[in-house]
Amino acid sequence: MAAEQVLPAPKPLNQAPWFAPVRNIVILLVLWEVAGRFHLVADGALPSLTAIVERFWADRADYPAHVWSTLVSSALGFAIGNIVAVAAGILFVLSPLAARLFRGFNVTIFAVPTIAIAPILALTMTGISPRVTLAAMGCYFVTMTATVVGLTQIDLRSADLVRAYGGGKWDVMRFVQLRSALPIILAGLQVAAPNAVLGAILAEFGGGGRWGLGIYLLGSLGRADPPRLWSIGLVATAIAGIAYFIFGLISARVTGASKAVTMTTSLPPAGARTGGQWPSLAVAFGSIAVPLVLWWAFIKLLGVPEMIGKTPWGVIEYLFFLPLSQQAQTRLLDAMGQTLPITIVGTFAGLAAAFALSVSSRLVPNFTRALMPVALFSQTMPLIATIPLFVLLLGRGWLVTLIITISVTFFPAFITLAQGMKMTPRAALDLPKAYGAGAWTELKLVGIPAALPYLFAAARLTVPRALLGVMIAEWLATGKGLGNLLNQSRGYLDYGMIWTVAAASVVLSVALYQIVVLVERRVLANMGMRGSE
Amino acid sequence: MRMTINRRRFMTLAAAGAALPAVSRFAYAADPLAMQAAWINDAEFTGYFTAFDNDYYKDEGLDLSYLSGGPDVIPESSIIAGKADLTLTTPDTTIKAIVEQGAKFKIIGTQYQKNPHGIISLASKPISNPKQLEGKTLAVPPVNVISVEVMLKINDVDRDKVNIVPYAYDPTPLIKGEIDASLDFTTNVPYTIKQAGGVDAHSFLLYDYGYTIFQDTVVVTEETLATRRKELVSWLRASRKGWDENLKDPNAYPPKFAETWFKGTGRTIDNEIFFNNAQKPLIENPGGVFAMSEDGIAKTLDALGQAGIKGTRDMFDTTLLQEV
Numbered sequence: 001m002a003a004e005q006v007l008p009a010p011k012p013l014n015q016a017p018w019f020a021p022v023r024n025i026v027i028l029l030v031l032w033e034v035a036g037r038f039h040l041v042a043d044g045a046l047p048s049l050t051a052i053v054e055r056f057w058a059d060r061a062d063y064p065a066h067v068w069s070t071l072v073s074s075a076l077g078f079a080i081g082n083i084v085a086v087a088a089g090i091l092f093v094l095s096p097l098a099a100r101l102f103r104g105f106n107v108t109i110f111a112v113p114t115i116a117i118a119p120i121l122a123l124t125m126t127g128i129s130p131r132v133t134l135a136a137m138g139c140y141f142v143t144m145t146a147t148v149v150g151l152t153q154i155d156l157r158s159a160d161l162v163r164a165y166g167g168g169k170w171d172v173m174r175f176v177q178l179r180s181a182l183p184i185i186l187a188g189l190q191v192a193a194p195n196a197v198l199g200a201i202l203a204e205f206g207g208g209g210r211w212g213l214g215i216y217l218l219g220s221l222g223r224a225d226p227p228r229l230w231s232i233g234l235v236a237t238a239i240a241g242i243a244y245f246i247f248g249l250i251s252a253r254v255t256g257a258s259k260a261v262t263m264t265t266s267l268p269p270a271g272a273r274t275g276g277q278w279p280s281l282a283v284a285f286g287s288i289a290v291p292l293v294l295w296w297a298f299i300k301l302l303g304v305p306e307m308i309g310k311t312p313w314g315v316i317e318y319l320f321f322l323p324l325s326q327q328a329q330t331r332l333l334d335a336m337g338q339t340l341p342i343t344i345v346g347t348f349a350g351l352a353a354a355f356a357l358s359v360s361s362r363l364v365p366n367f368t369r370a371l372m373p374v375a376l377f378s379q380t381m382p383l384i385a386t387i388p389l390f391v392l393l394l395g396r397g398w399l400v401t402l403i404i405t406i407s408v409t410f411f412p413a414f415i416t417l418a419q420g421m422k423m424t425p426r427a428a429l430d431l432p433k434a435y436g437a438g439a440w441t442e443l444k445l446v447g448i449p450a451a452l453p454y455l456f457a458a459a460r461l462t463v464p465r466a467l468l469g470v471m472i473a474e475w476l477a478t479g480k481g482l483g484n485l486l487n488q489s490r491g492y493l494d495y496g497m498i499w500t501v502a503a504a505s506v507v508l509s510v511a512l513y514q515i516v517v518l519v520e521r522r523v524l525a526n527m528g529m530r531g532s533e
Numbered sequence: 534m535r536m537t538i539n540r541r542r543f544m545t546l547a548a549a550g551a552a553l554p555a556v557s558r559f560a561y562a563a564d565p566l567a568m569q570a571a572w573i574n575d576a577e578f579t580g581y582f583t584a585f586d587n588d589y590y591k592d593e594g595l596d597l598s599y600l601s602g603g604p605d606v607i608p609e610s611s612i613i614a615g616k617a618d619l620t621l622t623t624p625d626t627t628i629k630a631i632v633e634q635g636a637k638f639k640i641i642g643t644q645y646q647k648n649p650h651g652i653i654s655l656a657s658k659p660i661s662n663p664k665q666l667e668g669k670t671l672a673v674p675p676v677n678v679i680s681v682e683v684m685l686k687i688n689d690v691d692r693d694k695v696n697i698v699p700y701a702y703d704p705t706p707l708i709k710g711e712i713d714a715s716l717d718f719t720t721n722v723p724y725t726i727k728q729a730g731g732v733d734a735h736s737f738l739l740y741d742y743g744y745t746i747f748q749d750t751v752v753v754t755e756e757t758l759a760t761r762r763k764e765l766v767s768w769l770r771a772s773r774k775g776w777d778e779n780l781k782d783p784n785a786y787p788p789k790f791a792e793t794w795f796k797g798t799g800r801t802i803d804n805e806i807f808f809n810n811a812q813k814p815l816i817e818n819p820g821g822v823f824a825m826s827e828d829g830i831a832k833t834l835d836a837l838g839q840a841g842i843k844g845t846r847d848m849f850d851t852t853l854l855q856e857v
Contacts (some may be wrong), residue, residue: 043709062797122605126616164687206605210574211797218603219573222722224704224729228799305613307634324633388705395711396698479699484675487699491676493609493630 028374042392047227052234055227062216063235069211070200071241073128077135078196082189085140089147089185093177094169097283099148104287105294105509110141111464111509114202115471115483116502119197119490122207123498126303130204131212138195146188150181186254186433190247194240201236201382213239217384226388231385233385240380295344310499318496331485331498339470339481340508342401347466349402349511351459352408357410358417362447363439378411387476396477404477413458420454421447453529456520465514564594566764567618571749572602574785574794575721576808580644580822582794583786584775590765593767604702609638609752618757621749625680628844629838637755639850642769642823645775646748647740647815650677651719655707655726656733660714663688663742667714672700677716680744683840687743703788708732720811724804743839745832751823759849769823770857776822783809 029049035041036048047055056063092099114134121130151173158176204214213236220228276288292312299309311319319325319332385402394400424447432442474483482501488496561763570578581599585589590597600617602608608620609630621644630636646756652671654660660669663685673681678697685692698712704722715722716739723734740746753765779786787795787805795805818824830851834844 045705045709062601062799065797119605123607123610123614206603208573208601208603208606210601215573215603216797216799218702219575219797222702222704222725223799224708224725226705305615307636308610308613384701387701388703391706392709394710476699476701479675482843484699488675488678490605490607491674492679493607493626493634493636495610495634533619 043090043333044387045226045389045392047230051227052231055225056231056235057421059228065211066213066216067235067239069128069215070197070204070213070236073131073204073212074135074196074200074243075241076128076210077132077137077200078139080132080195081136082143082192084136085143085188086147086185087191088140088246089151090173091142092144092148094173100283101286101290105290106141107339107510107513108291108506109137111513112137113464113468113505113509114138114199115468116476116486116505118203118206119486119498120502123308123495124299124302133198133244134199134203135196136199138199139189139192142192143185143188146184147181150184151177153184172450177363183251183254186247186251187447190244193243193247195239197236197243197378198340198382205382205384212383217382221384229388233381236382237377237380241377274525308495310496312503313379315496315499315503316416318500320336320358322496328497328500329375331497332504335480335482335485335501336504337506338466339474339483342398342405342481343467343470343508343512345452346402346405346409346470347459347462348464350406350456351413352465353406353410354413354417354458354462356453357414358421358451359443359448361418362443364422374411378407383408383472384476387472391477396479398478400477401470401473404473405466408469408472409462409465413462416458416461417451417454420451420457424450452527453520456516457518459520460513463516464509467509467512471505557701565598566619566761566768567598567600567617568768569600569606569608569611569620570602571608571621571623571796572696574601574798576805577718577720577749578794579786579790579805579809580776580779580816581772582775582790583779584771586789586793587778589771589784590768591772593771594768595764595771597768609636612638612752612754618761619751619768620712621752622675622752624747624750625837625840625842626676627750627752628848629842631842631848638752638848639755639758639763640750640752640825640848641758641850641853642751643747643825643829644751644823645747645812645815646818646824646829648744648746648748649650649718649720649738649812649815650680650716650740650744650748650805651736651738653707653717653719653722653726653734654714656735657711658710658713659735661735661737663690666690666714667694670696670698671689671697672706672712674700674702674716679840680739680746683836684739684742684744687836687839704729718808720815721804721808722808723811724771728801728804743836745836747825747829747833748826762853766853766856769853773822773857776816779809780813780817780822783813821854821857823857824854825849827831 032046033049036044036046036051040046088102092102114137117137118130118134121133125133154177158180159172162175163170200213201214201217204212205218206214209215213232217229217232220232295315296311299311302309306314319328323327387404390400390404394403428446428450429442432445437445470481471483471486474481475487476483478484482505486498486501486505489495489501556610568581570581572578574582584598585599590607600611607626608622609627611617612620613636619641624640624643627636627638627640631638652660652663660666666685667690670808681697682692685695699714700717702717704715704726705718707715708726713724718734719738723736726732726734751769758765784806785808787802791802795802816822818826830846830849834846836842
């Protein structure tokens with residue numbers, strides 16, 4: 001290690017780029033097998049790989065119908081979500097006003113904790129529509145931002161050419177922007193595909209019905225059979241992985257080169273201010289109103305009975321103007337008081353873990369690439385299958401919440417940070433090197449400050465996920481806070497509280513996101529830097 | 534059977550179609566009758582599956598469709614929303630909704646005379662009565678916490694001395710000793726624990742310690758009761774026939790559903806047979822399956838009253854069963 005810092009060992013020439021990741025995966029799998037076989041982890045709660053494979057083989061007849069059902073809902077959701085997302089992206093580029101008006105909506109979709117929205121969809125929709133909707137929501141933000149970025153980053157000369165021949169806004173869109181945006185949209189679809197699968201499975205898990213991997217997981221949960229749970233989880237992971245891989249291939253075909261894509265966490269630039277005609281205050285107000293109006297329209301269009309479906313006004317009434325409002329407020333505030341602190345701690349812990357890992361990946365190159373498959377795995381393995389393990393290892397206190405939160409937050413943050421550090425300008429790195437600085441000094445003086453914009457990008461990504469992680473842990477392990485209140489209200493037919501918790505968790509998530517954005521603007525402005533996407 | 538599957542397939546497709554434009558499916562009050570079950574397909578609902586496969590519903594002139602449940606499915610929501618005409622519920626939530634939210638529900642029968650919910654522990658560290666829960670960790674689905682708290686109160690157990698944690702229907706923590714007991718269906722989980730952990734389970738019913746309430750009460754809206762009374766009576770008659778036929782030999786029917794109703798649930802047929810045998814004494818009643826005696830109703834109301842849920846006799850309607 002010390003020798004490496006001074007003089008990095010030259011990479012053997014005959015070593016293929018895939019060698020390190022494959023080697024690491026093999027080491028990981030062997031460790032896993034040994035740990036499982038000898039009941040080393042939590043008295044055998046972590047099953048060995050071979051036990052999982054055996055279980056899968058024994059159950060193989062069960063899988064086709066479940067997998068097919070999950071595929072159908074995810075594919076439908078994927079199609080609908082992406083069509084809406086591309087259309088919205090085009091609209092936002094053509095009309096900066098629309099982009100600003102829908103800012104609140106976009107942040108909401110980005111920040112909404114899926115666990116809070118799943119029961120709402122199960123209440124208000126029928127059949128597979130909750131699954132399709134959740135799958136579509138998983139795609140919207142990624143593809144929409146990819147579309148906007150793709151449409152705005154164009155070769156200006158091509159646009160000038162079209163205009164010189166008398167082309168209007170639409171012609172530029174058709175001949176230049178859409179074409180140049182295609183590779184970026186495809187890259188967005190690649191990230192959206194696993195999201196769609198995960199959304200569908202989550203909705204299946206809660207929503208009733210007969211087929212789907214989520215349903216299968218649910219039926220198997222009561223069997224005390226960890227190999228079964230892990231094999232279902234791994235099949236889900238495989239589907240998500242294959243979806244990611246297929247769109248990677250398509251994207252490589254079309255663009256001729258595959259690009260590394262991470263999740264975009266910032267909103268598309270609002271564009272030029274549209275003048276005094278629309279004062280920014282009015283636009284800001286509109287931006288807050290849009291999600292509320294859409295919420296109201298959702299209830300009204302679906303014709304959900306008033307007792308079940310609460311409009312924004314219904315939630316306000318429930319919280320302030322009913323005989324039991326006082327009690328409802330107390331319960332909500334108590335739950336938020338339990339959820340908020342651990343969410344903030346979890347955000348920092350997740351970021352710190354990601355930061356530590358990305359720094360070490362900088363010091364030990366190749367580390368990043370080797371960990372990528374693990375990153376995808378940790379993002380797609382349904383938590384419900386692994387929670388019993390977490391609980392057995394860590395108990396049911398704040399520690400389990402914290403670890404679950406770190407596990408759902410730190411990998412996306414790590415990828416964002418690692419890419420940021422990789423993009424440090426060469427010339428800036430050469431300076432400390434010329435003065436004989438070691439890798440650590442170099443990182444301290446240049447790498448870390450240069451990664452600051454990416455740290456904020458990672459923070460924006462982490463905040464909503466941290467809330468999600470905390471709520472899942474509360475729901476399944478600790479029985480506290482918003483996650484528990486939501487679950488309990490369902491059992492008590494307390495529809496007002498279900499909507500209130502869902503709304504409160506979205507507001508909380510959006511508020512935390514906005515705080516990060518504000519801090520980011522101030523800090524980066526002070527340092528004379530620009531934000532990163 | 535084939536008919537039913539086709540219809541369910543069709544409904545799935547219809548639902549998929551409805552997802553495209555946010556079109557309401559609440560609007561169409563279906564002419565066929567629909568029932569919403571309380572959980573995924575397991576032995577809890579064998580009587581209905583028997584009635585389906587033996588055409589008892591068809592013979593009554595009913596075109597019945599069956600909606601499976603799940604953790605996020607609130608059975609009562611389905612009848613409020615018009616997705617289903619009748620449903621099976623836990624009476625405490627139903628009566629709480631009538632009292633606190635003015636929901637227009639009527640209970641027209643009950644599947645379980647004795648609630649199958651119980652406290653399950655390991656035979657090696659048995660917990661045989663509420664008092665022994667003191668100082669122990671008990672996993673309870675958040676939905677049932679109220680029931681457990683009432684049971685503790687009735688038996689003079691200090692609530693604060695019991696560490697109640699959430700239960701996610703996975704017996705692993707109990708087998709591994711992370712928790713001391715869980716609240717679940719005593720008709721089901723002891724089998725799983727034996728099979729998966731190789732250890733014996735021990736249990737007692739909440740019912741035997743003062744929480745004397747029904748379970749899987751048949752609930753309809755007042756409107757359905759007024760407009761579709763005839764079909765509801767037919768449903769009760771056909772379902773009772775299904776339960777009678779199924780309970781004649783609890784080992785007989787579950788295997789027949791292996792490739793249909795129980796296919797791909799992730800559970801085993803042996804488990805369903807155990808469940809079916811264990812639930813028999815909790816369902817059977819001299820007055821016939823679903824019957825609600827005045828004594829049974831009074832006990833349910835009394836137990837709920839201790840939970841602060843003030844139900845009344847007029848929430849139950851026994852006249853349909855008299856017509857059966």
